[in-house]
Amino acid sequence: MHPRNIYLHKAPDFQELAETYPELKRHLVHSTTNPGTAAIDFRNDESQRCLTKALLHRDFGLKLEVPSNRLCPPVPNRLNYVLWIQDIVQNTHLIESLCLSNFEKENAGIDPWNRKENLDQVRGVDIGTGASVIYPLLICSLEPTWTMYASEIDDLSLSYARNNVESNQLQGRINLVNSSGSFGDSDAGKPILWPLFLHEDVLFDFTMCNPPFYSSTEEVSKSAQGKAFEPNAVCTGADTEMITPGGETEFVSCMIKESIQIQTRCKWFTSMLGKLSSVEEVVRLLKELRVENYAITEFVQGQTRRWAVGWSFMDIRLPDSISRIPSPNPTIQRCLPQHNTIQQPVLLHMIKSTSKEDSQSITERLGKMIKEVLGAVDKAVFREVRGGKSVIKIVTSGEEQESQWQSYFVVRMKEDTWSRNARRRRKRQQQQQQLQTPEHLKGADRMTVDDDDFTQDSVITGEDGRSANGIGCTIHLGMKARERGPAEEQSKEEILIEFHWRWGREEDRGLFQSFCSHVSRKLFTTG
Numbered sequence: 001m002h003p004r005n006i007y008l009h010k011a012p013d014f015q016e017l018a019e020t021y022p023e024l025k026r027h028l029v030h031s032t033t034n035p036g037t038a039a040i041d042f043r044n045d046e047s048q049r050c051l052t053k054a055l056l057h058r059d060f061g062l063k064l065e066v067p068s069n070r071l072c073p074p075v076p077n078r079l080n081y082v083l084w085i086q087d088i089v090q091n092t093h094l095i096e097s098l099c100l101s102n103f104e105k106e107n108a109g110i111d112p113w114n115r116k117e118n119l120d121q122v123r124g125v126d127i128g129t130g131a132s133v134i135y136p137l138l139i140c141s142l143e144p145t146w147t148m149y150a151s152e153i154d155d156l157s158l159s160y161a162r163n164n165v166e167s168n169q170l171q172g173r174i175n176l177v178n179s180s181g182s183f184g185d186s187d188a189g190k191p192i193l194w195p196l197f198l199h200e201d202v203l204f205d206f207t208m209c210n211p212p213f214y215s216s217t218e219e220v221s222k223s224a225q226g227k228a229f230e231p232n233a234v235c236t237g238a239d240t241e242m243i244t245p246g247g248e249t250e251f252v253s254c255m256i257k258e259s260i261q262i263q264t265r266c267k268w269f270t271s272m273l274g275k276l277s278s279v280e281e282v283v284r285l286l287k288e289l290r291v292e293n294y295a296i297t298e299f300v301q302g303q304t305r306r307w308a309v310g311w312s313f314m315d316i317r318l319p320d321s322i323s324r325i326p327s328p329n330p331t332i333q334r335c336l337p338q339h340n341t342i343q344q345p346v347l348l349h350m351i352k353s354t355s356k357e358d359s360q361s362i363t364e365r366l367g368k369m370i371k372e373v374l375g376a377v378d379k380a381v382f383r384e385v386r387g388g389k390s391v392i393k394i395v396t397s398g399e400e401q402e403s404q405w406q407s408y409f410v411v412r413m414k415e416d417t418w419s420r421n422a423r424r425r426r427k428r429q430q431q432q433q434q435l436q437t438p439e440h441l442k443g444a445d446r447m448t449v450d451d452d453d454f455t456q457d458s459v460i461t462g463e464d465g466r467s468a469n470g471i472g473c474t475i476h477l478g479m480k481a482r483e484r485g486p487a488e489e490q491s492k493e494e495i496l497i498e499f500h501w502r503w504g505r506e507e508d509r510g511l512f513q514s515f516c517s518h519v520s521r522k523l524f525t526t527g
């Protein structure tokens, strides 16, 4: 479950819940072995619906009505997806605002990130919102300024969706879009991403979708047989909710192809996937279409495992904690996007610490060292942000942890000026200049490759080490709880430098990686 999911640690106390939503009382199954406790019969669809209504009422202040012959959404599972979307949007805005505030004056008009949008006005799209409108309702409850467009093709679901929007007085924030006539094959009707085509002057922040998973009724029953030993929860989904030609892979593949027409008018496209094999197929298509900026996450609730994939045509780079699954199985491992986060643990001897220094003063000193290293990188623009306000999630040993960083640096650069290749390039340029310079003006002031104090060649993409749009990254310096190490170790904290690639094109990945190793090497060979 997502670390911010309110149901993560709380074992459900149905009796307590029923006190806040009395209608649930008649669905409680009282335990005979453990008096005073009660459960819910998940095989009873009425009980399940009542539980969903009770949770939405107590935890989100929402009202809901769903018909007995349509899906009843389990709240904790749907909340996982919403929280991942929140992470994506928050990170995207963080990167945009860093960019706007830091680099606005430089290259105004050229910087692709220099977009004057109101960052408070987030607009999302939910494809196939269902009778419950569950995602838009949760989003509106958690994020008071966001607005949603929610599409549906099924008349019954649409009419319930409308009532649910109205009973929560959210007509001003949730726009329902009738997408009937939208098929997987957009030649045959409206595209699946119909709300984005319909509102072509609107900039969207994200799309989300819980697609029909199956391709046929046979596949639905085969899947149900496979779950014979799982604890049963009744599924009230109608065919229209569960089945689509070609199944979820075809549905999401269509969205990917359609998204190519939308490009950066929507910052992130996402969809849930119910089968691991679909994740592989979808990632294969993304790579085939050269959509290199993508993210994968996993939602686990009890024994149910789902995945979500996101992709973008923007150069925003999400941190690994959002774009990759920690401790993946081999199949998922093959599908994951490359790392955008590089961690450099700091061993005390690397910075010649005195035993009297505490972690606080060591990080201060490291901060100064980083500043010096950055200051010496030719043509890099950087800024230090202090104040310990940035809380960044870090993933270690498969666990997500939040860490309060003391300070961080925002760095932007357009070309490699530090690697051996860069020095060779500079030398060549100097030689060419010398050839063109009259003999008597030639100086002895030449840099040779031998002067280079780097031991490895850096991998830099692009013939001249230059990037068309530049790259941006942040360097975080902070402490996190020590996971391992001798018990007698005095400090319970570990010092860590984390490099985050924040924006840039895939072809500039090498520039980021080379920059990180340059900074690390400089820090720990001169410190």
Ligand SMILES: C[S@@+](CC[C@H](N)C(=O)[O-])C[C@H]1O[C@@H](n2cnc3c(N)ncnc32)[C@H](O)[C@@H]1O
Residues within 6 Å of the ligand: 071, 072, 073, 127, 128, 129, 130, 131, 132, 133, 134, 135, 151, 152, 153, 154, 157, 179, 182, 183, 184, 191, 192, 210, 211, 212, 213, 240, 241, 242, 244
């Ligand atoms: C699995 S249900 C998800 C319902 C709801 N979002 C939820 O998570 O509980 C899939 C929904 O997509 C709708 N749907 C199927 N094809 C669609 C299309 N082309 N455009 C919009 N909605 C579609 C179905 O009618 C159904 O309500």
